[in-house]
Amino acid sequence: MSIFGVGVFILFPHLTSEYFVSILTLIGIYSIAATGLNVLLGNTGQISLGQAAFYGIGAYSSALLTTKLSLNFWLAMPFAGIIAAVFGYIVGLTSVRLRHAYLAMATLAFNEIFLVIVEQWGEFTGGVGGLVGIKRPNLWGYPLHSGASYLYLVWFVLFLIFFFNKNLLRSRIGSAISSVRQDEVAAAALGIKVSRYKLKIFTLSAFYTGVAGSLFAHYSRFIGPGSFHIHFSIVLLIMVEIGGVRNPFGGIVGAAIIVLLPELLSFCSKLSFLPHGIRLILNEYSYHLIIYGILLFVIAVFAPGGFVKWISNWIGWSSRLFMGKGNQGWTSLGRRD
């Protein structure tokens, strides 16, 4: 079964259009960034609206390291993650003492500061005009120029991060984080240093997001401040909420929905039987936030816990109905053994 899956994955990009491959690549990159936010939001309950800045730090670090210092991409990508993690640690130091709306505001301010620096520090970051000439990586002398080859790279990194994250959340650190979220006082009485764990997860979240930023920079080969606006932080938050907070697949499913939604809306805007006003809204990208808002509202009311949980519950319900079996369900630390 798994060999069949690998076979489909290898052949799939060759069988479909370059456009569809690019959609899948973006889903992969956003999935990594959304997983970064999900590990933070889902496990410590901290809301960060500065994820776009970590994404941007990863993108600019990788781009500058490869273009100005001629560093190899395979070193620049993890290094970009580490640089983002260092900033995550610094922001985290001040932010772990803040909660809820205050933390959201502090991280939002960080995102704005990052944007101002990028725009003003023209000779280093390219300013408003952005950075060009970012190259695709080579693998053993073979350039990953084609969309399909880059797609494999992105999904391979996503695969690594997914399993690293899954292992982490099922370990002693995962249970410590989960205990901090449920009861900080009881966790402290068991020898768990609450602020230290919050800081670690904040740093890890920034690392994942920085790696996603690096992959984005080398994929698009051009980066400018517009890609790292607060709008992207909010879209990441929507991805996680829609996909499923705390669910290991939540970020991936949420990213897929948010990337595919404009395609679906654009398809629907061509349906002639719809009223002109609705087609106009469906066709205009700037109106899509309205659709996201409605989707978020629908998910919150009808599928609290996200799309993955809803599907999981639905499968459990239908298997009980048709086969008399219950699904195993999920515990706070992943699928129950």
Add this chain to the structure above:
Amino acid sequence: MLIVEGVSKEFDGLLALNHVTFCVQKGQVKALIGPNGSGKTTLFNVISGFFRPNGGKIFFKDIKISRLKPYNICRLGLGRTFQIPRLFGQMTTLENVKVGCHSWTQSEIFSCGLRTPFYRREAKEIQRRSWEILRILGLEEKWDTLAENLPIGEQKILEIGRALAISPSLILLDEPAGGLNNLETGKLAQTILALRNDLNITILLVEHDMNLVMEIADEIVVLNHGDKIAEGNPREIQDNEEVIMAYLGRGFS
């Protein structure tokens, strides 16, 4: 093992503890009793590091702990339970005990994420010890029940199990028999004595069930309005006039 030396705690001018002094010897079961509001739980919170004392010193295994944070005190081998169980309700019984093993394990983020041999060895040890604790406490049948779905008696026992998982040499039990029926209280008394006799753990408990206290305690400290009014063995406490007037009444004399 534990020395409380002239400890005072004040909340907005209200003196909750007034120069309280006593010590707990290794291997003892010591009880802290007194009417509601006498400062028993406050003293527990001061000893375990959740409140800083306004005066006095606390030593645990000859280390001054009165300025340490709760997680550091725990790591020295001092476990505690709470008056109202503070279990991790969304975790199973086994997962709750596993969290307790955190203080003596060391695998860090990369070791856990990459499942290194060191991490695997530690995870195996956590698993082994957690099952052993569940067996000692008779909770192995309920290993996959969510903690919030356990009856109150088993929640209290599980909280003791979670404190046991830190490998403590002293456990502070805050009203372990609160909300339990006679049968459950009897079982609890056996469990507490087994901890002392079989695992060599020293116990300091706060309790209102005087039958339980008189049955298991080697020594008793009585608090009233933040002052220590008596200390001695159960017989001496039952005969102490001041204790009878302040708390026990004539029924116990």
